[in-house]
Amino acid sequence: MTLANLxxxxxxxxxxxxxxxxxxxxxxxxxxRNLAGMPFLSRCNDTQKQEILDRLKGEILQAGVAPxxxxxxxxxxxxxxxxxxxxxxxxxxxxxxxxxxxxxxISENETAAIMVNEEDHLRLQVLRSALQLNEAFEEINxxxxxxxQRVDFAFSSRFGYLTACPTNxxxxxxxxxxxxxxxxxxxxxxxxxxxxARDMRLAIRxxxxxxxxxxxxxxxxxNQVTLGRSEQxxxxxxxxxxxxxxxxxxxxxxxxxxxxxxxxxxxxxFRAAAVLRAARRISSEETLYLLSLARxxxxxxxxxxxxxxxxxxxxxxxxxxHLQKIHGRSLDAPRRAEVRAEFIRRRLGGE
Amino acid sequence: MEWRRLDxxxxxxxxxxxxxxxxxxxxxxxxxxxxxxxKPATIHLTEIVSGxxxxxxxxxxxxxxxxxTVKANVPISQLLEDFVLQTSSTEPAQPELECEVCGMxxxxxxxxxxxxxxxxxxxxxxxxTPMLARAQDGASQHVGKVPQHAGTAQQRxxxxxxxxxxxxxxxxxxxxxxxxDLRDRIKQLEQQ
Numbered sequence: 001m002t003l004a005n006l007x008x009x010x011x012x013x014x015x016x017x018x019x020x021x022x023x024x025x026x027x028x029x030x031x032x033r034n035l036a037g038m039p040f041l042s043r044c045n046d047t048q049k050q051e052i053l054d055r056l057k058g059e060i061l062q063a064g065v066a067p068x069x070x071x072x073x074x075x076x077x078x079x080x081x082x083x084x085x086x087x088x089x090x091x092x093x094x095x096x097x098x099x100x101x102x103x104x105x106i107s108e109n110e111t112a113a114i115m116v117n118e119e120d121h122l123r124l125q126v127l128r129s130a131l132q133l134n135e136a137f138e139e140i141n142x143x144x145x146x147x148x149q150r151v152d153f154a155f156s157s158r159f160g161y162l163t164a165c166p167t168n169x170x171x172x173x174x175x176x177x178x179x180x181x182x183x184x185x186x187x188x189x190x191x192x193x194x195x196x197a198r199d200m201r202l203a204i205r206x207x208x209x210x211x212x213x214x215x216x217x218x219x220x221x222x223n224q225v226t227l228g229r230s231e232q233x234x235x236x237x238x239x240x241x242x243x244x245x246x247x248x249x250x251x252x253x254x255x256x257x258x259x260x261x262x263x264x265x266x267x268x269x270f271r272a273a274a275v276l277r278a279a280r281r282i283s284s285e286e287t288l289y290l291l292s293l294a295r296x297x298x299x300x301x302x303x304x305x306x307x308x309x310x311x312x313x314x315x316x317x318x319x320x321x322h323l324q325k326i327h328g329r330s331l332d333a334p335r336r337a338e339v340r341a342e343f344i345r346r347r348l349g350g351e
Numbered sequence: 352m353e354w355r356r357l358d359x360x361x362x363x364x365x366x367x368x369x370x371x372x373x374x375x376x377x378x379x380x381x382x383x384x385x386x387x388x389x390k391p392a393t394i395h396l397t398e399i400v401s402g403x404x405x406x407x408x409x410x411x412x413x414x415x416x417x418x419x420t421v422k423a424n425v426p427i428s429q430l431l432e433d434f435v436l437q438t439s440s441t442e443p444a445q446p447e448l449e450c451e452v453c454g455m456x457x458x459x460x461x462x463x464x465x466x467x468x469x470x471x472x473x474x475x476x477x478x479x480t481p482m483l484a485r486a487q488d489g490a491s492q493h494v495g496k497v498p499q500h501a502g503t504a505q506q507r508x509x510x511x512x513x514x515x516x517x518x519x520x521x522x523x524x525x526x527x528x529x530x531x532d533l534r535d536r537i538k539q540l541e542q543q
Contacts, residue, residue: 038468156473157493164466169483170487
């Protein structure tokens with residue numbers, strides 16, 4: 001398994017299948033852990049950081065967290081490879097930006113990724129397609145158990161798992177779902193839905209996490225409270241309450257749009273599909289915008305000759321690092337716009 | 352599920368000139384009528400201007416008429432920053448807290464938002480706990496997963512941290528014999 005192989009397809013989590021996949025793109029859970037008896041990273045010198053990395057890398061690879069695991073030394077990886085991993089949601093921006101020994105272990109199917117020396121010594125994540133939070137939590141809990149048999153994590157009976165930033169203390173669990181909410185956005189009801197979400201102590205972010213804009217009507221909704229509720233309670237809140245609410249709002253908004261503004265919607269989604277099939281030069285921003293509309297068209301069963309899976313893959317494969325990796329060399333932005341347009345035309349059977 | 356407003360993160364159109372005077376917005380769980388009409392109030396503001404506390408309870412429509420906007424996106428780091436800043440402006444000056452294990456001071460934590468070692472949770476207990484409660488919806492007790500060998504590990508953890516700090520000092524002072532001794536004790540504890 002190498003990084004080059006990654007670009008041939010999208011990860012399991014983008015395959016577009018699973019419960020509530022018309023609205024829920026993916027489910028993600030992550031756990032923050034730190035080695036007991038070690039300072040947090042802000043107080044580690046370089047020797048200690050290297051020690052942590054060597055130790056954890058060894059334990060992760062021996063623990064059998066997945067049938068096949070590959071390890072990437074992020075420090076040694078090229079800028080392009082780093083960007084590729086960020087685009088695939090396998091590492092975070094802070095991990096790229098750090099300049100100390102760090103790495104990531106990734107399961108072959110890309111559902112599990114374990115970052116070493118990000119904000120905490122360990123950041124475990126499991127990604128699944130559609131709404132599969134219970135399955136994702138089961139897997140991450142299993143991985144956590146396996147690691148816990150080999151190392152001691154910093155823990156107090158009062159504060160739970162101790163983390164570098166107190167906003168993660170307790171369970172260290174961040175649950176998030178990536179939602180596609182084009183109809184709520186079109187109808188202007190989205191702000192109301194988000195305000196309600198914030199009232200429930202949820203954070204709303206864009207496609208690539210903290211600080212990124214919500215692009216193409218994709219939003220990440222995640223819990224902010226990590227202390228005073230159990231892991232299962234946090235997961236259940238999402239599965240039983242939070243996600244069904246968003247789902248119901250979005251589906252209702254879609255029905256209303258179809259009922260009251262059918263021509264307008266048809267115009268938008270068919271135009272989007274037509275431009276995608278005809279463009280000769282297209283930016284990643286415009287791509288995201290048009291793919292989002294086309295996805296709405298497919299979900300509303302207006303567009304019938306494009307598969308959801310194809311669109312989901314295009315979201316990923318048309319991003320800058322993926323395009324360059326597929327093309328086998330670095331491309332400047334204008335050239336990327338041409339290559340991207342051609343790639344999309346081919347995938348969607350355009351001229 | 353009841354869509355309940357806990358926190359409005361609202362900002363007034365004319366922010367007070369100095370942040371120190373502005374005591375932001377915190378979280379109240381309450382059911383109340385709007386100050387201006389009969390609809391339920393969903394936006395609750397507490398503002399302190401020149402030492403005077405003003406409370407407002409408004410429904411969404413009246414709030415937007417008043418020009419009160421709700422911030423679109425509050426990342427977690429911002430949330431932390433907010434309550435750290437609030438702590439600094441409202442609480443009287445108190446002696447600096449310092450962790451004896453890693454040497455981090457509470458002021459340093461406030462500047463960077465990152466703790467230095469697990470022992471900081473105890474060292475900064477008096478100031479951290481109220482901050483935590485605000486960030487964590489009032490909670491101050493873990494109720495989730497417990498590691499399989501948690502009990503014994505906990506005292507050992509602090510001990511190892513302490514020994515590591517001593518080790519660093521011993522090396523800095525070129526007391527290599529003492530350092531070797533400390534290293535052995537750390538190894539021993541880690542293997543237990």
